[in-house]
Amino acid sequence: MAKLYFRYGAMNSGKSTALLQAAYNYEERGQHVLLAKPEIDTKGADRISSRLGVSRGVDFLIRPEDDLRELFAAHRARVLAAEGADVACLLIDEAQFLTPTQVDDLLRIVVLDSVPILAYGIRTDFQTQAFPGSRRLMELAHSLEELKTICRCGRKALFNARLVGGRFVFEGDQVAIDELSHEKVTYESMCAQCYLTASGGRLS
């Protein structure tokens, strides 16, 4: 039986690396996979890039208004026509940026169309609030797996602190558009202790 897997973690927990490795494992067995990501993520455009240096183009981008089940069905039909083989797995990067409705479609694809899905994403934003797509994945996924990374202090990182021009900020839009700011927006994965110390006790 196909399952919906959500593999989540803080930033820099190796999600893209894990996704590319999973795709490779399928393909090594002669199976076909499709790679997709939401269009909102501009930093990698239409590629999935691992911090280890490996990168690969996606098969399709998902816009917020897309009917994801229909979009997937079209790409599945294209693979079937071109390769004479079905899609063994759909892999999605940056899944936190899917809409809750699109996550509903992921469960339909898995259960009604019998295609397993591996979704990778960040659990919470810089204000420790769940991204809407991640919240829905936490609710619907058959399987949840945490990908771990460590804080600067050595504890497991839970949160993603935002820095603008090197200074921590705790207010702003959920998705920071780098181009609109004079100063560079970066993130640091932090444990709860270090986050609360930096924020002066603030959580949202």
Ligand SMILES: [Zn+2]
């Ligand atoms: Zn820490």
